[in-house]
Amino acid sequence: MAISSEIIEQLKSICGPENVLTEKEDLIPYSFDGTAEIKQLPGCVLYASIVEVIQEVLKFANEKHCPVVTRGSGTGLSGGSVPVEDCWVLCTVRMDKILEVDADNMTLMTEPGVTTLKISEAAEKVGLFYPPDPGSMKISTIGGNVAENSGGLRGLKYGVTRNYIMGLELVLASGKRCWYGNKCVKDVAGYSMKDVFIGSEGTLGVITKVLLKLIPMPAAKKTMVAGFSKMDQAAEAVTAIIAAKVIPCTLEFLDRMTIQCVEDFTHIGLPLDCDALLLMETDGHAAVVAEEAEVMERICHDHGCTEFRIAGNSEEALKLASARRTAFSALARVSPTTILEDVTVPRTELASMVRFIQEVAERYKLKIGIFGHMGDGNLHPTFLTDERNKEEIHRVHQAFEEIFTETIRIGGTITGEHGIGLAKKDYLVQAMGDVSVEVMRKLRTVLDPNNILNPGKIFD
Amino acid sequence: MQPIPLSITPAASHLKGLDYSVVQQCMHCGLCLPTCPTYDDTKLERNSPRGRISLMRAIADGKLDPGKVFAEEMSFCLGCLACMTSCPAGVNYAELFEHARAEVEESGVMKSPFRKLIRFVTMGWLFQDLRRMQWLGRLIRFYRNSGLLSLVQQSGILKMLPQRLQYLEKLTPVIQPAFSNELIEPVSPAVGEKRYRVAMLTGCAQDIIFSDVNRDTVEVLQEYGCEVITPASQFCCGSLHGHNGEWEQAKDLARKQIDLFPPAAFDAIISNAAGCGSHLKHYSSLLSDDPEYLERAREWDRKLKDIHEWLVEIGPLEIDGEAAAEMTVGYHEACHLCHGQKITSQPRTLLKSVPNLKLVEIPESNWCCGSAGVYNVTQPEMATKLLKRKIGHIRETGADILATGNPGCMLHIQNGLNQAEMPIKVVHPISLLAQAFRERNSSKNDK
Ligand SMILES: Cc1cc2nc3c(=O)[nH]c(=O)nc-3n(C[C@H](O)[C@H](O)[C@H](O)COP(=O)(O)OP(=O)(O)OC[C@H]3O[C@@H](n4cnc5c(N)ncnc54)[C@H](O)[C@@H]3O)c2cc1C
Ligand code: SF4
Ligand code: SF4
Numbered sequence: 001m002a003i004s005s006e007i008i009e010q011l012k013s014i015c016g017p018e019n020v021l022t023e024k025e026d027l028i029p030y031s032f033d034g035t036a037e038i039k040q041l042p043g044c045v046l047y048a049s050i051v052e053v054i055q056e057v058l059k060f061a062n063e064k065h066c067p068v069v070t071r072g073s074g075t076g077l078s079g080g081s082v083p084v085e086d087c088w089v090l091c092t093v094r095m096d097k098i099l100e101v102d103a104d105n106m107t108l109m110t111e112p113g114v115t116t117l118k119i120s121e122a123a124e125k126v127g128l129f130y131p132p133d134p135g136s137m138k139i140s141t142i143g144g145n146v147a148e149n150s151g152g153l154r155g156l157k158y159g160v161t162r163n164y165i166m167g168l169e170l171v172l173a174s175g176k177r178c179w180y181g182n183k184c185v186k187d188v189a190g191y192s193m194k195d196v197f198i199g200s201e202g203t204l205g206v207i208t209k210v211l212l213k214l215i216p217m218p219a220a221k222k223t224m225v226a227g228f229s230k231m232d233q234a235a236e237a238v239t240a241i242i243a244a245k246v247i248p249c250t251l252e253f254l255d256r257m258t259i260q261c262v263e264d265f266t267h268i269g270l271p272l273d274c275d276a277l278l279l280m281e282t283d284g285h286a287a288v289v290a291e292e293a294e295v296m297e298r299i300c301h302d303h304g305c306t307e308f309r310i311a312g313n314s315e316e317a318l319k320l321a322s323a324r325r326t327a328f329s330a331l332a333r334v335s336p337t338t339i340l341e342d343v344t345v346p347r348t349e350l351a352s353m354v355r356f357i358q359e360v361a362e363r364y365k366l367k368i369g370i371f372g373h374m375g376d377g378n379l380h381p382t383f384l385t386d387e388r389n390k391e392e393i394h395r396v397h398q399a400f401e402e403i404f405t406e407t408i409r410i411g412g413t414i415t416g417e418h419g420i421g422l423a424k425k426d427y428l429v430q431a432m433g434d435v436s437v438e439v440m441r442k443l444r445t446v447l448d449p450n451n452i453l454n455p456g457k458i459f460d
Numbered sequence: 461m462q463p464i465p466l467s468i469t470p471a472a473s474h475l476k477g478l479d480y481s482v483v484q485q486c487m488h489c490g491l492c493l494p495t496c497p498t499y500d501d502t503k504l505e506r507n508s509p510r511g512r513i514s515l516m517r518a519i520a521d522g523k524l525d526p527g528k529v530f531a532e533e534m535s536f537c538l539g540c541l542a543c544m545t546s547c548p549a550g551v552n553y554a555e556l557f558e559h560a561r562a563e564v565e566e567s568g569v570m571k572s573p574f575r576k577l578i579r580f581v582t583m584g585w586l587f588q589d590l591r592r593m594q595w596l597g598r599l600i601r602f603y604r605n606s607g608l609l610s611l612v613q614q615s616g617i618l619k620m621l622p623q624r625l626q627y628l629e630k631l632t633p634v635i636q637p638a639f640s641n642e643l644i645e646p647v648s649p650a651v652g653e654k655r656y657r658v659a660m661l662t663g664c665a666q667d668i669i670f671s672d673v674n675r676d677t678v679e680v681l682q683e684y685g686c687e688v689i690t691p692a693s694q695f696c697c698g699s700l701h702g703h704n705g706e707w708e709q710a711k712d713l714a715r716k717q718i719d720l721f722p723p724a725a726f727d728a729i730i731s732n733a734a735g736c737g738s739h740l741k742h743y744s745s746l747l748s749d750d751p752e753y754l755e756r757a758r759e760w761d762r763k764l765k766d767i768h769e770w771l772v773e774i775g776p777l778e779i780d781g782e783a784a785a786e787m788t789v790g791y792h793e794a795c796h797l798c799h800g801q802k803i804t805s806q807p808r809t810l811l812k813s814v815p816n817l818k819l820v821e822i823p824e825s826n827w828c829c830g831s832a833g834v835y836n837v838t839q840p841e842m843a844t845k846l847l848k849r850k851i852g853h854i855r856e857t858g859a860d861i862l863a864t865g866n867p868g869c870m871l872h873i874q875n876g877l878n879q880a881e882m883p884i885k886v887v888h889p890i891s892l893l894a895q896a897f898r899e900r901n902s903s904k905n906d907k
Contacts, residue, residue: 025506025527032514265550
């Protein structure tokens with residue numbers, strides 16, 4: 001069933017005719033996001049540049065009970081911005097202005113379509129720092145980051161997107177607009193409503209403005225790489241570093257398969273003959289940085305690292321971090337379909353979880369690459385497969401089921417940063433318990449009684 | 461860096477016949493989006509690499525017919541290949557794009573008698589044999605020199621032409637007073653000891669508009685100890701045909717080139733035009749179904765070198781002596797050099813070898829200038845936007861000279877600078893090298 005022509009005409013008068021796309025060639029490119037295997041054509045695609053248009057669109061959708069899927073850059077990894085049948089995809093990427101950088105209060109006010117990288121650069125220009133840096137930061141939007149509560153390579157020390165949100169402007173399903181938060185460091189008036197919207201995956205409202213907290217730029221930093229011949233050694237080194245009361249800003253790891261793929265793309269000379277590679281960064285006052293780097297180096301050697309390298313300058317450090325950011329896409333060099341997960345476990349369980357994942361992959365005869373934010377306990381086991389091979393895909397799903405179950409058993413979570421979306425909603429009740437999910441469902445019904453905002457995502 | 465592999469076979473001359481793993485390689489992560497000039501401008505997924513690939517895949521899957529909208533999209537893509545540089549997954553966009561364009565041609569959606577005639581005249585006749593290009597060059601030279609140009613410009617006739625033709629008029633190149641074969645001997649000996657024997661491809665546009673660049677290239681090669689073989693009559697490399705879906709013609713031209721320059725006879729075969737070079741390096745995939753030529757085509761691909769690549773490989777030589785005045789030079793990376801052939805450091809290394817020349821980096825040096833083959837003719841609006849962006853960046857650096865290694869970019873950027881009334885000259889990096897050698901030699905002679 002296609003969208004009726006009256007509705008299209010009305011949308012054209014709300015958005016402007018050039019901002020309503022209906023040709024098949026225009027719709028196909030919006031039928032997916034960064035997630036493998038999930039595809040659905042939308043009914044139409046809308047571009048909005050101002051909040052008033054979004055209000056009108058939602059008001060109209062609410063009247064007609066038409067589903068609306070908000071979309072940033074479509075890099076999500078759980079199917080959050082994948083259309084539902086006959087929906088209107090609402091794109092925010094043309095709302096791409098940074099509205100204010102307030103260096104004195106250390107805040108930044110921005111529209112939702114600005115990319116994470118642009119925000120980080122704008123902060124840097126005034127000597128400030130916006131830490132969340134998802135691997136997709138060159139293109140992911142801040143709206144998407146808030147809606148997924150995205151993490152990044154610096155999560156260990158600096159936390160995730162949520163820790164930097166001071167205020168949000170939202171358009172609700174009714175088309176009404178509201179604002180939560182301010183530039184105050186402290187504020188306990190009412191419920192902490194912005195926290196409800198952070199990580200809501202486009203199901204509770206459309207984010208139209210974000211007020212971000214910035215922090216002072218660390219004075220110094222040091223970036224290091226260590227290679228290990230056994231995965232366990234790397235995992236144990238990570239646990240030991242944190243036990244030594246050192247909290248580096250980055251503790252990332254790559255397995256053999258991932259190292260090879262990243263090196264094939266970047267040619268930056270990563271050590272290839274090792275089973276695990278740690279990318280580490282410490283930042284802060286120069287003296288502390290030097291001291292922490294020393295401790296980390298010693299611990300790596302104690303755990304049998306075969307190679308240790310310190311980036312000679314900031315350019316080399318940037319290259320290493322950028323290389324790590326390409327890990328997921330680089331793994332796609334190996335096979336046609338790359339299916340990645342996002343399980344997160346308490347750090348003490350890291351080594352055994354990695355071993356478990358490897359064992360499962362072997363048992364199901366699957367090719368796998370593992371990388372992740374090791375310091376956060378957040379792993380990205382990535383199966384390298386081919387979606388046309390139905391039998392193998394079945395094995396991939398069985399393997400994930402085992403990995404999820406084990407994660408939950410040892411007190412972990414099925415998603416550390418990518419969200420539930422469509423990809424993981426079957427496991428939500430198992431992970432959270434049915435009462436907890438029921439509370440969320442009730443809340444959602446209050447805010448969106450006609451179920452028009454990203455219906456079918458997170459839970460039904 | 462390896463050249464990008466292309467596997468073009470006649471049976472796979474469209475998207476459905478293409479090896480499915482190539483179509484499937486894109487995992488739609490979106491990391492290429494910020495590097496794509498058309499997406500950057502419109503923010504529409506259809507105008508992005510990921511969006512275009514999804515359309516190609518829909519065609520390969522039989523879920524979309526290659527209609528007019530698809531054809532327009534393929535024409536809107538610059539073919540700049542910035543997406544390939546930024547794609548960690550190793551998607552071969554170049555191959556997908558060539559197949560998509562062939563698909564458009566085969567589908568016939570763009571067919572019109574006028575288009576057919578233009579394609580026949582340009583690809584079937586003009587871009588075949590350099591003598592025909594030279595003949596056209598003489599005609600344009602006559603048009604410019606005879607006063608006819610200013611007569612036409614004053615007459616106001618131009619205002620009556622459709623916009624695209626007016627734009628084209630501005631593009632009418634200044635034709636060199638002499639062509640390569642009038643400037644270059646068929647055999648040019650090495651200066652000093654002969655270290656290598658190389659073949660020199662004079663190119664089509666390069667030959668009639670920038671024959672001086674060809675002469676400069678030969679001179680620099682000689683200084684680098686190369687004996688240079690430059691047959692007076694050469695063929696087109698076939699890149700125009702390949703990029704526009706005329707593969708039979710492209711193959712035919714490849715065979716003619718290999719016959720004219722048997723690769724076994726040379727240490728290297730030199731191209732100084734980025735757009736040609738990036739096509740010339742793939743003759744073996746083009747001729748993969750031709751057992752008679754395949755072995756030679758492989759050797760050809762191995763020996764085909766962009767001039768910057770070759771000079772740095774066998775040098776680079778220090779040029780002693782001092783130039784007249786200190787100058788600053790900005791370097792614009794032609795897409796088919798930096799993205800198509802992954803040659804980025806070599807031209808800079810060479811520019812730094814010129815005495816008293818200071819290299820300044822222009823922002824976004826590898827962002828397409830909008831010239832992109834015939835793009836500035838087929839998509840003037842986007843081409844002009846990109847040109848303005850490029851000119852703005854050049855202005856920021858305050859460079860005296862702009863160097864770039866592709867004739868299309870040279871013309872396009874020079875036009876932009878002229879229109880902005882900026883007194884900056886666009887040159888090929890090799891011309892700066894040649895000039896430095898000349899000055900050194902004449903000061904040696906003075907002493
Ligand atoms: C190569 C790669 C690396 C990645 N690395 C990381 C990483 O390190 N850490 C991490 O956490 N994630 C990572 N991701 C996942 C993804 O980039 C993030 O989830 C990102 O925040 C999504 O941003 P987007 O603009 O692409 O949003 P989209 O994918 O377009 O949307 C994501 C969700 O947000 C909703 N949404 C978007 N904009 C709005 C808005 N204005 N208002 C309300 N809802 C909205 C959508 O409906 C959808 O549910 C990575 C993805 C890729 C492809
Ligand atoms: S072309 Fe490459 S970078 Fe672009 S979306 Fe596809 S896989 Fe990602
Ligand atoms: S070739 Fe250039 S214009 Fe075309 S999709 Fe790639 S980056 Fe965009």
